[in-house]
Amino acid sequence: MNIDWSELRHEAEGAFVRYLQIDSSNPPGRETPAAQFLGELLEKEGIVPEYIEIKDGRQAVFARLKSLANNRSLMLASHTDVVPARTEDWTVDPFGGEIIDGKIYGRGAVDMKSVTIFHLFCMILIKRFDIPLSRDLVFLSVPDEETGSRFGMKWLVDNRPDLFDCEFSLNEGASGLESFNSIPLDIFQVAVSEKRMAPFRLRVKGTPGHGSKPTVDNPIAHLVQACERLVNWTRELDVSEQNTVLVRTLTDKGLINGDFDFKKLREDGLMSPDMEAGLTNTINLTILNSGFKFNVIPGSAEALFDCRLLPEMDLGDWRAQVEAQIDDDRIVFSYALEEVPNEPDPIISEWDNELSVAIEHSVREFFEDAIVSQSTSTVGTDNRFLRTLGIPSYGFIPCLLSQSELNGFHANDEFLTQDNFKLGVELMWSVVAKVVCSK
Numbered sequence: 001m002n003i004d005w006s007e008l009r010h011e012a013e014g015a016f017v018r019y020l021q022i023d024s025s026n027p028p029g030r031e032t033p034a035a036q037f038l039g040e041l042l043e044k045e046g047i048v049p050e051y052i053e054i055k056d057g058r059q060a061v062f063a064r065l066k067s068l069a070n071n072r073s074l075m076l077a078s079h080t081d082v083v084p085a086r087t088e089d090w091t092v093d094p095f096g097g098e099i100i101d102g103k104i105y106g107r108g109a110v111d112m113k114s115v116t117i118f119h120l121f122c123m124i125l126i127k128r129f130d131i132p133l134s135r136d137l138v139f140l141s142v143p144d145e146e147t148g149s150r151f152g153m154k155w156l157v158d159n160r161p162d163l164f165d166c167e168f169s170l171n172e173g174a175s176g177l178e179s180f181n182s183i184p185l186d187i188f189q190v191a192v193s194e195k196r197m198a199p200f201r202l203r204v205k206g207t208p209g210h211g212s213k214p215t216v217d218n219p220i221a222h223l224v225q226a227c228e229r230l231v232n233w234t235r236e237l238d239v240s241e242q243n244t245v246l247v248r249t250l251t252d253k254g255l256i257n258g259d260f261d262f263k264k265l266r267e268d269g270l271m272s273p274d275m276e277a278g279l280t281n282t283i284n285l286t287i288l289n290s291g292f293k294f295n296v297i298p299g300s301a302e303a304l305f306d307c308r309l310l311p312e313m314d315l316g317d318w319r320a321q322v323e324a325q326i327d328d329d330r331i332v333f334s335y336a337l338e339e340v341p342n343e344p345d346p347i348i349s350e351w352d353n354e355l356s357v358a359i360e361h362s363v364r365e366f367f368e369d370a371i372v373s374q375s376t377s378t379v380g381t382d383n384r385f386l387r388t389l390g391i392p393s394y395g396f397i398p399c400l401l402s403q404s405e406l407n408g409f410h411a412n413d414e415f416l417t418q419d420n421f422k423l424g425v426e427l428m429w430s431v432v433a434k435v436v437c438s439k
């Protein structure tokens with residue numbers, strides 16, 4: 001089989017640009033044109049996709065390339081929606097798909113329309129070259145990831161279990177990076193787990209009264225004290241097994257000093273926020289509510305915290321830790337989880353299987369000295385729903401993202417370089433071919 005990569009890259013880039021031009025912002029979430037666009041590219045190759053109408057205007061697209069063998073499939077999963085873009089905040093049209101100085105701009109360039117195109121071209125290559133498969137290859141692109149997946153992956157897992165007969169799955173969640181906490185080196189992180197969203201609320205009742213008189217029971221004062229204790233709380237770093245292995249590897253290769261220590265790095269103020277988020281349970285005070293008139297002491301006050309827990313943290317244990325830190329019976333703690341009902345418990349996907357080995361080998365074929373490391377995604381992805389089905393699900397964006405590309409996630413002037421796009425097409429193919437093509 002002889003793939004003309006320069007031709008294929010050109011073709012894939014054209015599809016990517018046209019895909020970026022489809023506005024699939026969520027909210028409002030009208031993803032059907034995006035699903036149709038992907039489906040039509042498959043249809044052109046003679047692959048028959050299934051369009052699944054989850055809700056009005058919200059289709060998912062699914063396709064399967066059959067193998068004669070009985071092995072369970074590899075699923076390539078992604079989302080079609082993007083977070084909204086405010087045109088006035090961008091220097092280019094967020095849905096223009098413009099290419100300037102080697103950068104392909106558009107909402108979804110990194111999150112995650114590029115990856116969907118990498119997946120799609122794996123399907124196309126197999127069909128075009130009529131490659132015999134050792135297992136089915138399955139393509140699934142779904143709506144509604146950006147607002148919690150109720151009308152996307154969660155719905156499909158609940159209503160279409162037949163789609164998920166897979167051995168393992170690829171989606172977003174981590175990528176290749178050009179540095180490790182500012183030390184320049186090529187490191188491909190593969191997310192095997194993710195943090196859990198666990199926003200919580202603190203409520204306190206006090207004695208309402210006239211603002212002119214001294215009081216010892218002002219609820220705002222109680223709440224502020226409690227918040228202060230949480231804001232100033234230094235939580236321990238939880239250096240997981242994955243990170244211990246990574247540090248050992250980097251030390252062995254002479255890329256970091258033997259005395260490297262996460263704790264010391266943080267004490268010295270040298271740890272990046274991204275790294276710290278991967279090593280601790282994070283909390284941020286985001287909403288404070290109380291009071292309505294300057295001369296009235298209100299009867300109650302409440303605070304809301306954004307909270308992201310490491311995968312192994314138990315909700316009950318965490319609550320006990322927070323309450324101990326506050327150390328004030330007047331404060332009532334509750335999780336504010338009603339926006340994300342029935343969230344599954346985070347699970348860590350197994351490593352050391354055919355897919356992880358393929359990723360390690362393929363990365364090293366492209367970058368001899370690159371490090372491949374398991375990681376914990378600090379944000380939520382659709383992988384969480386597949387992991388609860390027992391499917392090892394990896395977050396793998398096969399590009400070496402620079403800090404400015406990383407900054408594009410959910411932000412302005414999101415872009416992917418043409419070089420990274422080219423790498424992504426070829427590296428994704430390399431991994432997928434190892435796993436599904438008959439030897």
Ligand SMILES: [Zn+2]
Pocket residue numbers: 079111112145172
């Ligand atoms: Zn995403």
